[in-house]
Every structure is written in structure tokens, then in C-alpha cells.
Amino acid sequence: MDRRTFIKTSGTAALLAPTLIMEALAAREQSLVAVAEGNDHAAITRKAINAVGGMKRFVKPGDVVVVKPNMGWDRSSELAANTNPLVVRAVVEECLAAGAKKVKVFDYTCNDARRCYVNSGIEGALKGMKNVECKQIEPERFRKISLNGQFLKEWELYDEALSANVYINLPIAKHHGLSKLTLGLKNVMGIMGGNRGYIHRNLDVALADVNAHVKKHLTIIDATRILTAHGPQGGNIADVKVLNKVIASTDTVAADAYATTLFGLKPSDIAVTVTAYKRGQGEMNLDKIKVVRV
Amino acid sequence: MKLTPARICQLIFLALFLILFVQTEYRGRDEINAAVNAFFRVDPLVLFSYLLAAKSWSWLLLPAVLMVVATLLLGRFFCGWICPLGTILDLLTARIRKTAPIRALKGNTKYWLLLPLLSASLFNLNLSGLLDPIAILLRGLTFLLYPLLGLAAREGWVSLYHTIGERRDALAPAYNLIRDNLLPFRDTIYPLAFLSAAILLGIIALERFETRNWCRNLCPLGTLLGWLARFSIFSRVPATLCGDCGQCRELCPTGFDRDVLLKEECILCMECRQGCPHGRISFRPSAGLKGVGPLLPERRILLGGLAGGLLLAVPARFRNPEKESRLLRPPGVRSEDEFLKRCVRCGECMKVCLKSALYPASYQAGLEGIYTPLVIPRLGYCEYNCTLCGQVCPTGAIPALPVEAKRREVIGKAVFDKNHCLPFARKIDCIVCEEHCPIPEKAIRSREVTVMGLDGLSKVVKEPYLVEEICNGCGICENVCPLETKAGIEVFAVKNRTPIPPQSAGQEEKPFSAYP
Numbered sequence: 001m002d003r004r005t006f007i008k009t010s011g012t013a014a015l016l017a018p019t020l021i022m023e024a025l026a027a028r029e030q031s032l033v034a035v036a037e038g039n040d041h042a043a044i045t046r047k048a049i050n051a052v053g054g055m056k057r058f059v060k061p062g063d064v065v066v067v068k069p070n071m072g073w074d075r076s077s078e079l080a081a082n083t084n085p086l087v088v089r090a091v092v093e094e095c096l097a098a099g100a101k102k103v104k105v106f107d108y109t110c111n112d113a114r115r116c117y118v119n120s121g122i123e124g125a126l127k128g129m130k131n132v133e134c135k136q137i138e139p140e141r142f143r144k145i146s147l148n149g150q151f152l153k154e155w156e157l158y159d160e161a162l163s164a165n166v167y168i169n170l171p172i173a174k175h176h177g178l179s180k181l182t183l184g185l186k187n188v189m190g191i192m193g194g195n196r197g198y199i200h201r202n203l204d205v206a207l208a209d210v211n212a213h214v215k216k217h218l219t220i221i222d223a224t225r226i227l228t229a230h231g232p233q234g235g236n237i238a239d240v241k242v243l244n245k246v247i248a249s250t251d252t253v254a255a256d257a258y259a260t261t262l263f264g265l266k267p268s269d270i271a272v273t274v275t276a277y278k279r280g281q282g283e284m285n286l287d288k289i290k291v292v293r294v
Numbered sequence: 295m296k297l298t299p300a301r302i303c304q305l306i307f308l309a310l311f312l313i314l315f316v317q318t319e320y321r322g323r324d325e326i327n328a329a330v331n332a333f334f335r336v337d338p339l340v341l342f343s344y345l346l347a348a349k350s351w352s353w354l355l356l357p358a359v360l361m362v363v364a365t366l367l368l369g370r371f372f373c374g375w376i377c378p379l380g381t382i383l384d385l386l387t388a389r390i391r392k393t394a395p396i397r398a399l400k401g402n403t404k405y406w407l408l409l410p411l412l413s414a415s416l417f418n419l420n421l422s423g424l425l426d427p428i429a430i431l432l433r434g435l436t437f438l439l440y441p442l443l444g445l446a447a448r449e450g451w452v453s454l455y456h457t458i459g460e461r462r463d464a465l466a467p468a469y470n471l472i473r474d475n476l477l478p479f480r481d482t483i484y485p486l487a488f489l490s491a492a493i494l495l496g497i498i499a500l501e502r503f504e505t506r507n508w509c510r511n512l513c514p515l516g517t518l519l520g521w522l523a524r525f526s527i528f529s530r531v532p533a534t535l536c537g538d539c540g541q542c543r544e545l546c547p548t549g550f551d552r553d554v555l556l557k558e559e560c561i562l563c564m565e566c567r568q569g570c571p572h573g574r575i576s577f578r579p580s581a582g583l584k585g586v587g588p589l590l591p592e593r594r595i596l597l598g599g600l601a602g603g604l605l606l607a608v609p610a611r612f613r614n615p616e617k618e619s620r621l622l623r624p625p626g627v628r629s630e631d632e633f634l635k636r637c638v639r640c641g642e643c644m645k646v647c648l649k650s651a652l653y654p655a656s657y658q659a660g661l662e663g664i665y666t667p668l669v670i671p672r673l674g675y676c677e678y679n680c681t682l683c684g685q686v687c688p689t690g691a692i693p694a695l696p697v698e699a700k701r702r703e704v705i706g707k708a709v710f711d712k713n714h715c716l717p718f719a720r721k722i723d724c725i726v727c728e729e730h731c732p733i734p735e736k737a738i739r740s741r742e743v744t745v746m747g748l749d750g751l752s753k754v755v756k757e758p759y760l761v762e763e764i765c766n767g768c769g770i771c772e773n774v775c776p777l778e779t780k781a782g783i784e785v786f787a788v789k790n791r792t793p794i795p796p797q798s799a800g801q802e803e804k805p806f807s808a809y810p
Contacts, residue, residue, distance in 0.1 A: 074679050110730060110774075112648045112677050114479065118322060119679070135466075140452045177728045177740060178756065197726035197776025201716060235734030 031254035031283040036246045036294045041224045045090035047294045048220065048248035054098075058217045061099030063165035066106075067091055068190055069222075070171045070182075071120035073233040074111035080227040080240040082116070083172045085125035087222045087246060091170060092132055104160055105134045107190040110233070113137065142193035149209025151202045156193035161214065169219040169252060173259045175231030175239075179203055181263060182232050183256040184219040185211055185272050185281075204275040211252070211281055219255045221247040223262055253282025254289045261286070300374055300563045304381040311378040315435060316476060318686055320648050324697070326685050331642055333378070333428050334688030336361045338522070339411075339515040340638050343422035344689055346415035347635035354690050362522060369526040370519045373509055373548075374561030377516075379427040379497070380509055384547070387501045395504040399511040405591045408514040409599020410606055417607035418631065419662050423638035425514050427497075433665065434494030436641040437484040437654065444478040482650040482674075486665065490641075505547045510559055520558035524589070527579045530555055530566070536574065545569040610662040617658045621787050622669035622767065624652060624683045625676055625703040626693040628791040636691035639665035643683035643692055650674035651769065652683065667692075669705055671769025671785050676705060678732035678768060701732075702793035706767035706785040708738070708760055715782030717757045721747045725758050727771035727783050733794075737765035738783075758783075764794045 034051030036044035049055050059065055069083035077085055088105065095103045105126060109116040113136040117123040126134045142156040161167060171187035178200060179186060186203075188210050189196060199206035223245040227234045234240065243262060249255035253276045257267035267273050267284040277284040314330040334340050341358035345351070365372065373380050411422050423429040451469055455462050473479075484490075500507035509516045534554045535542055542550045545566045549559025567575040590596060624643055627633045644652040644667050651674035652667040659666055667683070669676060678701055684694040695703065708727075712718035717725070717740075731738040740756040747753045767785045775781035 074677065112320075112680070114320060114322060115648070115677065115679065135470075138455075140455045177736075178723060178725050195776050195778075197724070197774055200724045200726050200729075200776065201722045203723070230734055230736055232729055233732065235732065239734070 031249065031251040031289045032292060033247060033249040033251070033254050033258045033289055034292045034294060035258065036248075037244055039244055041084055041086040041244070041246070042090040042093075044224075044244070044246045045087045045220065046094060048246045049091070049094055049218075051292050051294045052218070052248045052250060055094040056098045058168070059095050059098035059100050059166050062101045063099070064163075065095045065100045065103045065166040065168060066161050066164040067095065067103055067168045067170055068161065068187060069105065069107060069120075069122060070187055070190065071107045071116050071122050072110040072190065074115040074119050075233060075235060076119055077121040078225065078240065079234050079237060080172060080174060080225040081231075081233045081235070082120035082122065083170055083222045084224045085121035087220070087224060088122050088170060089125045089129075091168060091220060092126060092129065095166075095168070096129075096131060100166075101131065103132045104164065105132065106137060106158075106160070108137045108158065108193065108196075139193065145213065147209050147213050149205070149212065151205040152199065152209040155210065157210070157214070158191040158193065161191040166217045167215060169216040170222065171219075172222040172226070173247075173262060174227035174234070175229050175263070177231065179272050180265065180270055181256075181260060183259050183270075183273075184216070184221055184252040185256055185276050188214055188216075204271040207272050208275045208279045208281065211276060212279065216252050217250065219249055219252040221255050221259045223247060223259060226262060228263065251282040251289075253277050253284050257284040257286060257289065258291060296568065298564060298568050300565075301384075303375045304384065307376045308378045308381040311431075315432070315440075318642055318646050319478060320646065320680075320682060321474065324679075324681070326646070326682060329642065329646075329686040330432065331640075331686050331688035332357075334426075334638055334640060337426065337428060337515065337688075338362050338365070339422050339426050339518055340689065342412060342518065343415040343420050343638075344636060346412055347418055347420040348632070352690055354688070365519050365522040366525050368528050369523040369557060369560060369562050370516070371562045372519055373513075373516050374563035377427060377509075379431045380506070380561075382431070383498065383501060383506055383509065386498060387505050387547075390498075390501045392501075392505070393503055395507070396511075399507070402591060402595050404511055404514070404517040405595050405599065406602070407512060408517045409591075409595065410602030411514055413600045413603025414607040415603070415635075417604055418635055419603075419607040419610060420635050420637065421606065421662070422514065423640060424665065425512075426638065426640075427508070427513050427515055429638055429640045430490075430493055430497065433486075433490040433639075433641045433654075436490075436645045438487040438491040440478055440645070441482055441484065441487070445481045447472065447477050448481060478645075479648075480650060484644065484653060485656045486654050506561075509561070510548045523558050523560070526557060528562075528577060529557055529580050530560060531576050531578060531580065532574065536572075539570075539572065541569060541571060542566045542575075607662075610660065613660040613663075617660075619786050620784075621655075621659055621663075622671070622706045622769070622785060623787075624667055624669065624692045625700050625705055625766075625768075626684055626695050627691070628703075633691050634662060634666065636689045637666050638689055638691070640688060641665070641667075642686040642688070643667045646682040646686050647674065648677045648680045648682060649773075651676050669769060669785075671772035672781060673773075675770040675773040676768040678770075698796075699793070702766065702796065704766050704788065704791040704793060705769065706787045707762055707765050708767065708769075708771050708783050708785050710758065710760065710783050711781075714777055714780060715758070716777070717755045719782070721745050721753065721755055723756050724776065724782075725756050726774050726776050728758055730770045730774045732768060732770060733764050733766065735761075735764060735797075737761050738771055766794055 034048045036047035038044040069088045071082040073081040075081035092103050123134050126132050141159040143159050145157045146154045169184050176182040223243045225240050225242050229239040256273050260267050318329040336357040338358050341355050497508045549556045651669050653670050654665045655663045655668045681700045684692045716722050725740050728738040740758045743757050769785045771783045772781045
């Protein structure tokens with residue numbers, strides 16, 4: 001090795017070292033899932049966030065934050081097809097309190113966007129809040145992104161979700177006809193454009209492909225009410241179970257794995273979770289996940 | 295143009311028409327309180343054709359009865375004071391240079407239009423909406439001009455994004471204001487757009503020959519009102535042109551091209567009174583049918599009109615059965631025949647449809663069904679919780695139903711096409727249709743079956759199936775089917791449209807109330 005090569009190599013190593021060490025540490029760090037329980041849905045949302053380090057850990061002053069709830073269906077809040085508006089509002093408030101410059105809340109809906117935004121209760125819950133934007137998807141903002149995944153080579157993703165400083169994944173836990181459950185990993189479909197039905201033919205792999213590309217700084221699963229059957233849109237109050245729980249984790253796979261148990265299922269029953277785990281996107285073994293109840 | 299009382303009234307009604315037109319759109323509330331259907335509810339042509347065709351009464355028609363009474367008392371004031379198409383003609387006509395009137399249109403042409411229309415109604419074919427001036431105006435606006443406005447605004451907004459990117463956000467509040475209050479929510483391209491606009495423009499082009507050409511020679515509503523006006527107790531004095539002046543001939547937009555002013559052609563615009571150099575003219579009550587000519591048109595026109603209607607009504611019935619299988623009507627329409635008797639083809643339901651499910655029939659419903667609304671699920675679906683089409687229908691052809699009832703109304707039934715549907719044809723998972731099915735108990739369900747994959751290996755696939763009893767035919771399954779062009783599931787028309795049982799349509803949903 002001549003001097004020039006030595007300098008080059010050591011220089012690169014010195015530059016990369018902090019990142020590499022951080023990565024290694026992060027990988028070894030046990031996945032933490034916070035579970036808060038109580039009747040005050042805003043309060044338990046805050047508790048769960050604080051238990052994973054508080055919003056200040058993720059949101060720095062001046063950040064643009066995307067909060068991505070599930071509000072894909074024209075169903076009222078108690079039918080558990082969309083994220084609880086009280087939980088959404090609490091998360092948005094925490095972001096603002098941590099100094100966020102702007103909080104954007106959106107979802108690419110399945111039913112008519114206007115009806116979903118209104119009837120989910122989310123648009124109303126955020127009305128009048130300063131520096132909060134709850135606007136419908138504008139198709140021109142989708143960008144074709146090279147994913148180089150196993151199933152999806154490229155796909156249209158929503159620009160605002162990708163360009164934000166912080167991305168908070170805020171699904172509701174519910175039943176799904178194809179994937180059995182829809183949780184944090186599947187919530188990413190709300191920032192996907194194009195013919196979304198196409199990915200159903202290989203759903204778990206497609207979702208892993210997209211999730212590998214989309215950094216979720218924090219995943220908060222709304223389990224204040226869960227939809228136990230006829231998901232993902234339900235419509236019958238008899239299918240809704242009130243659990244009064246909110247789950248938070250920086251590891252989406254771990255959050256999903258824990259949420260699965262609320263339905264009496266094992267993480268290994270859910271192909272979407274298993275595939276993401278195998279791809280190294282997070283931890284699904286419950287005995288390796290540290291669950292903190294608050 | 296002088297601002298006479300009639301002019302001011304015309305402009306107010308034109309503005310009202312346009313405001314109501316823009317309001318006939320989902321603007322964030324489930325109810326539309328005031329829609330442009332108000333204009334059809336006072337329309338006597340709609341009244342008579344409905345009564346003749348449906349042979350029954352609807353309270354929605356009461357305002358039109360009042361209009362008939364008012365016309366019997368005052369005369370044909372609707373044309374000179376209210377009709378928005380007439381106002382548009384008045385506004386444009388000064389800019390159009392006139393040649394000579396078309397002789398062929400004179401005489402009884404207008405009766406040859408009105409009478410067959412009414413007579414066809416009697417034989418159960420209600421075509422009055424095709425020539426109703428308000429319907430013509432509305433269709434031109436709805437199917438071409440309004441979508442064009444929306445498209446132009448949206449394209450401009452999108453290209454602004456491609457030019458200046460995120461900086462566009464600074465202008466967003468202004469654009470949102472326009473979008474939320476003025477623009478159509480989504481751009482829908484309608485079939486028959488050019489025909490609709492061409493008819494409207496054709497009527498404007500007729501102004502080239504004489505003022506209010508359409509109104510005095512063709513318009514069936516005007517003809518009907520004119521006939522009613524013969525009985526009016528209100529008339530112009532003097533009834534004839536004065537020998538020493540004749541100025542009225544120039545001023546009158548309608549009937550004064552003869553020596554005597556025919557009551558049935560006077561639209562009470564009062565231009566002659568305003569313009570009379572001698573101040574001789576007044577409009578006042580005067581008894582009798584003096585100088586109005588025979589009460590009814592000649593017998594051959596009456597009989598000919600009746601026969602024309604019959605001829606129109608019967609051969610127009612022809613329908614291609616294959617087309618009929620996809621003849622899906624808006625929710626709540628249970629009988630095709632009853633629907634055709636009431637529909638005025640105004641296009642309001644198609645304008646208001648949330649998910650762009652409704653389109654005017656061009657050939658699908660035969661000649662008799664032209665411009666009637668059709669659900670085309672591959673283009674849009676019937677939103678489960680939406681009741682707007684029934685709310686804006688002027689005649690109740692689409693019934694106004696509470697949302698619980700509307701969800702149960704059957705538009706058609708979905709059928710899988712196993713040659714296309716992925717789990718059957720390609721042995722792979724999909725069931726996007728089940729996911730989107732809005733029926734709480736799911737009219738589309740799936741079961742796991744072990745099949746031989748195309749690679750020859752055994753595998754488990756979720757095969758969808760339909761629970762026909764609880765399918766309401768909303769079409770969301772066909773709409774979202776991820777196959778390209780042709781869907782693997784399609785909605786077909788059914789004769790028996792008995793609503794699905796209530797327990798399948800979901801429990802009472804209470805609106806969310808945590809935030810007032």
C-alpha cells in the first residue's frame with residue numbers, strides 16, 4: 001500500500017467511522033416498544049411518546065414533520081377504520097411543542113378524499129392549529145422513485161413524505177382481508193401513488209421494498225379502538241373493540257409485532273411483518289423486544 | 295343596454311342560476327340545500343311532460359303549478375324576466391349582426407316541436423328535457439364549459455408546480471379559495487360534451503337571423519307559456535301598432551313584426567313602453583281574449599303532433615340487449631320505465647356525483663335514453679355514504695333518500711370474470727375488491743383454496759366470491775380492480791332491485807363529536 005492509498009483509505013474510514021459505529025450500536029440496541037393505556041387518548045399518546053424518549057428526540061426546532069395517519073375511508077371515527085383524531089392531534093401538538101416549523105398531515109385516501117378528511121374527524125381535529133397543514137394529496141407531487149426492491153423496481157412516492165425532516169407513521173391497528181392485519185408497515189401505502197392495487201399480488205415483498213426506502217423516525221400505532229373483522233374499512237360497530245392503548249416505537253416491525261398480539265395473533269402469522277423482519281427492517285421476536293408499559 | 299326593471303330582474307336570475315350551478319357540487323357538507331334544480335321545479339314544460347308521462351302527482355312540481363297560474367294571470371313574463379337562456383341571448387344579440395328571419399321557422403314550427411314532445415310523454419316517453427331551454431343551457435355548462443374551466447385551472451396550477459416547485463405553496467391559499475368555491479372538484483370529461491355545447495351555441499347562432507329567434511320560433515317552453523298567456527288578463531294598450539309611429543316594431547324583441555301584438559309572443563319586457571316617444575303605452579288588466587286568434591292550433595297540427603309523439607315514442611324504444619346489461623342507473627332507481635318518465639336529462643346528478651360515476655348515455659340506452667344518467671363503474675363508483683344525486687334531481691326520478699336507505703338501494707350486482715380475475719386466471723393473491731367493498735358484512739368475501747399454480751406447484755390462494763344478496767352494485771370493486779382496462783369483476787344490471795336487507799347496510803353511524 002503506497003502512501004497515497006493509505007491516506008485515502010484512512011481518510012474515508014475516519015469520515016465514515018462515526019456513522020458506522022452508530023449503525024452498529026443502533027443494531028445492537030434492543031428494540032423498545034412503549035405501550036400506554038388509559039381513557040384519555042391524548043394523554044396516553046403523550047405518555048407513549050415520552051416513553052420512547054419524547055418528541056424532542058426526533059423533532060428538532062425548525063423541522064418539517066410529516067404525520068401520516070390512516071384516514072383512507074369515509075367512516076366515522078368510532079368505526080375504527082381511520083386513526084383516532086384525538087391521537088393525531090396529540091402527536092401534532094407534541095411535534096409543535098418540540099419546535100417543528102410545520103406539521104403536514106395527509107393520506108392518499110381510498111374513498112373520496114374530501115369525505116375521508118371530514119368524516120374521519122381528523123381535518124376537524126386539526127382545524128385552526130397554526131403551522132399545521134392538512135391538505136389533500138396533489139397528484140403532481142408524486143415522484144417516481146427507484147426502489148430496486150425484490151418486487152418493485154420503482155414506484156411513485158409522495159414528495160412531501162420523502163422531503164420532510166421527520167416522518168411519523170401513525171396507523172390504526174385493524175383487520176385486513178389479505179394481509180390479516182394492517183399496521184405500521186402497511187400504512188406506508190398512503191404515500192404510494194399509481195395503481196396501488198397492483199402490489200396486492202405480492203403485498204409483503206412490495207411493502208418491504210417501499211419500507212426499505214422510507215425512513216420512519218417514529219411509529220405510533222393507535223389501538224384506542226381496533227377493528228377486529230371486515231377490515232380495512234369495517235362499518236359495523238360490533239367489529240370494533242375498545243382497547244384504549246397507544247403503542248410507540250422507533251422500530252416499526254417491533255411495534256407491529258407487539259400490536260399483533262392485541263388481536264390474539266403471533267407476529268409470525270403476519271407475512272408483512274415476517275418479510276420486513278427477514279429483510280432486517282426491525283425486530284419481530286417478542287422475547288427480544290423490550291416492552292415498556294406506562 | 296338600458297337597465298330597465300326587466301333587465302335587472304333578468305340579470306339577478308342569471309346570477310342566481312350561475313351561483314346555484316356552482317353550488318350544485320359537494321362542498322364539504324352532506325346536504326345541498328339550494329341547487330340549480332330550483333329552475334326546473336318552476337318549469338311548466340317539466341310539469342306537463344311529467345304529468346302526462348308519469349300520470350301521477352309529485353309535490354316537487356308545486357312551484358311549476360304556481361308558475362302556470364302566474365302565467366295565466368300575467369302572461370309570458372318568464373321569458374322576458376327570468377329565463378337564463380333568454381338573458382344570455384339578450385346580452386349577446388346586440389353583438390350579432392342580423393340578416394333576414396328564416397321563413398321556414400315561421401308559422402307552426404314551434405307547435406310541431408311542442409306537441410310531439412307532449413304527446414310522446416303521454417305514450418310514456420318523456421323527451422321534454424332534450425329541448426327544454428334550461429336543460430340545454432345546463433348541459434352545455436355541465437358537460438363542456440365547466441369541466442373546461444376546471445381543467446384549465448388545474449392544469450395551470452400543476453404546471454406552476456412543475457415550473458416553480460415548492461414555492462407554489464405561497465399561492466396555495468388563493469388557489470384553494472377558488473378551488474373550494476368555484477371549480478369543479480375533479481376534472482371529468484363527459485361524452486356528448488360537444489353535442490351539448492353545439493346545441494347551445496347553435497341557439498346563440500340563430501340570433502344571426504332575428505332577435506330571440508329560438509324563443510319565438512322554436513322553444514317548446516316558450517310556446518307552452520305563450521299558449522297559457524293567451525288567457526292572461528294583463529295586456530298591452532294599445533294592442534296594435536300606432537299608424538303614425540311604428541317604433542315598437544324596432545323595439546320589440548319578439549312579436550311585433552305584425553301589426554298586432556300577439557299576447558302569446560309578448561314577453562312583457564316593456565321595451566316598447568320605455569322607448570315610446572309619445573308615452574302612449576301601458577300594460578294593464580283588460581278582460582277577454584280579444585284578437586288572439588283561435589284557441590288551439592289547427593286540427594292537422596294537433597293530430598299530427600299526437601301522431602308524431604306516438605311515432606317518436608314507439609320506435610325510439612329499441613334497445614340493444616347487450617348494452618342493456620350494463621345499463622346501470624343511479625341509486626334508488628328501481629324501474630327503468632318509471633325513471634324514463636321522470637328524468638328531465640338536465641345533467642345535475644352527473645355534475646354533483648362525488649366520484650364521477652355518472653355519465654350521460656349516448657347510445658347505451660337507445661334513442662329514448664339519450665342524456666339520461668348511467669353509472670360507469672370503471673370510471674367512477676357510487677360513494678357509499680353519499681346521497682347527492684337524489685338531492686339535486688328536480689323531479690325525483692332519482693329519489694332523495696336518507697343515507698341509511700340509499701346504501702341499501704341496488705344499482706346492479708357484481709359478477710367475477712374468472713378469465714381475468716387474478717386469483718382465478720393467474721393463481722395469485724389480489725382481493726383489492728374485497729378490501730374496498732363498503733358493505734360492513736362484505737358482499738365480496740374470500741376463501742383460501744389450494745390450487746395448482748401456473749408453475750405446476752400446489753399453492754394457497756385467496757379466491758374472492760360474491761354474496762349476491764347483500765351486493766348493492768356500487769361499483770367500487772370494478773373501479774379499483776387493479777387489472778388494466780377491463781376489470782376482473784363487473785357490475786351488471788338486474789331487474790329486481792329490491793333493497794338489500796338493513797342489517798347488511800351497517801349500524802347507525804353517529805358523527806364524531808369530540809371536537810365541536
